[in-house]
Amino acid sequence: MYRIGQEEIDAVARAILSRDFFKINGSGQEVLRFEEEWKAFTGSAHALLMTSGYAALASALIGMGIGPGDEVIVPAYTYIATALAVLETGAIPVIADTDETLTLSAEDTEQKITPCTKAIIPVHIQGFPSDMDGLRAVAARHGVRILEDACQSAGGCYHGRPLGSIGDAGAYSFNYFKIITSGEGGALVTNDRTIHERALIYHDASAVAFFGSQLDGISEPLFGGREYRVSDLTGAILREQLKRLPSLRADLKRGQCTIAESLAGILTLAPSHDFEGDTGTTLAFRFESEAETRRFAAKCAEGGIGLTVPIDTGKHVYTNWTQVMEKRGALNPLMDPYRMEANRGAACDYTPEMCSKTLDLLARTAYLAVNPEWSEADIAHVTGVLADAAKG
Numbered sequence: 001m002y003r004i005g006q007e008e009i010d011a012v013a014r015a016i017l018s019r020d021f022f023k024i025n026g027s028g029q030e031v032l033r034f035e036e037e038w039k040a041f042t043g044s045a046h047a048l049l050m051t052s053g054y055a056a057l058a059s060a061l062i063g064m065g066i067g068p069g070d071e072v073i074v075p076a077y078t079y080i081a082t083a084l085a086v087l088e089t090g091a092i093p094v095i096a097d098t099d100e101t102l103t104l105s106a107e108d109t110e111q112k113i114t115p116c117t118k119a120i121i122p123v124h125i126q127g128f129p130s131d132m133d134g135l136r137a138v139a140a141r142h143g144v145r146i147l148e149d150a151c152q153s154a155g156g157c158y159h160g161r162p163l164g165s166i167g168d169a170g171a172y173s174f175n176y177f178k179i180i181t182s183g184e185g186g187a188l189v190t191n192d193r194t195i196h197e198r199a200l201i202y203h204d205a206s207a208v209a210f211f212g213s214q215l216d217g218i219s220e221p222l223f224g225g226r227e228y229r230v231s232d233l234t235g236a237i238l239r240e241q242l243k244r245l246p247s248l249r250a251d252l253k254r255g256q257c258t259i260a261e262s263l264a265g266i267l268t269l270a271p272s273h274d275f276e277g278d279t280g281t282t283l284a285f286r287f288e289s290e291a292e293t294r295r296f297a298a299k300c301a302e303g304g305i306g307l308t309v310p311i312d313t314g315k316h317v318y319t320n321w322t323q324v325m326e327k328r329g330a331l332n333p334l335m336d337p338y339r340m341e342a343n344r345g346a347a348c349d350y351t352p353e354m355c356s357k358t359l360d361l362l363a364r365t366a367y368l369a370v371n372p373e374w375s376e377a378d379i380a381h382v383t384g385v386l387a388d389a390a391k392g
């Protein structure tokens with residue numbers, strides 16, 4: 001969460017005082033309006049606002065028709081929710097290495113594709129754009145769908161196209177830790193009418209046919225699903241948050257790019273598939289060894305600047321995905337994808353070493369979190385501390 005204030009308070013107050021803030025209402029229609037605005041912002045034909053990024057990922061996969069017997073490729077470095085969303089559908093998450101940018105490797109993805117692979121999930125982690133050209137070529141060669149996990153990358157771009165809008169579908173998170181937030185929340189975008197219709201039904205299984213005219217023009221038959229619907233309070237906050245996003249991103253990029261330019265020739269940045277397009281939340285430095293990385297981070301800490309070495313980020317690293325690595329996909333064994341007959345023979349011989357390239361990169365990278373409120377003097381100070389630390 002970066003910026004929030006009176007505008008969000010006033011918007012929520014308006015929704016509450018209308019006494020009419022169920023999603024389908026005759027008053028503010030904040031959810032429906034946010035969906036229209038998010039469609040315009042991302043350039044997508046359809047958008048659904050729901051409870052979380054996880055819900056948006058799972059609803060998109062269901063929309064793609066994915067289920068038991070299918071494999072979905074996820075990167076070894078992403079929040080565990082990406083893999084758990086695959087398990088919700090009954091499919092098996094297959095874990096692939098990242099490339100040097102810490103996003104899904106097109107090369108390893110292609111190697112991990114089997115006849116059971118139905119989709120791949122590039123994750124624009126920390127707002128770093130994935131190799132969408134490479135991954136789209138792989139997906140086209142093998143006839144698999146692309147679901148972008150844009151949960152950490154609202155507002156970012158890949159060669160001018162909004163992250164999350166390039167694949168068959170994209171999922172965003174608006175939880176407390178994200179670039180724009182409603183405390184909890186998520187959105188799904190797609191240009192695919194079938195994915196949209198199925199996700200509409202799945203994310204609001206009971207009420208979608210009961211309130212309003214949501215099923216007008218929908219041809220997919222009703223089926224059982226989940227309750228991932230949100231109220232107008234979520235929509236009201238997010239409409240204000242969305243107004244803040246362009247200037248927020250500009251301020252993040254200002255700090256990030258200034259520091260990167262000042263440190264050119266002093267420190268090495270991790271490669272990027274589109275540095276201009278990334279969200280600006282993070283500056284990633286790459287080192288030759290983990291020891292060098294930790295020495296640098298320790299020096300920065302002495303100067304009052306805390307860096308993160310991403311191997312330390314817990315459930316973002318596949319080795320720490322306990323229930324995935326130990327293959328417990330559900331409490332009830334009959335609902336556990338790892339024990340389903342349809343998934344017998346699936347590519348899930350997970351071991352801690354299987355994506356050692358990713359682990360090595362994560363241990364040789366240090367993140368500086370950019371603060372959009374930094375003044376020119378703050379930016380100069382941070383740059384100075386990092387430059388001094390680089391001298392050893």
Ligand SMILES: Cc1ncc(COP(=O)(O)O)c(C=O)c1O
Nearest residue numbers: 052053054079081082151173175
């Ligand atoms: C990369 C990634 N995917 C998925 C999610 C899940 O989002 P949510 O917490 O809104 O369910 C997150 C959230 O932290 C995330 O960072």
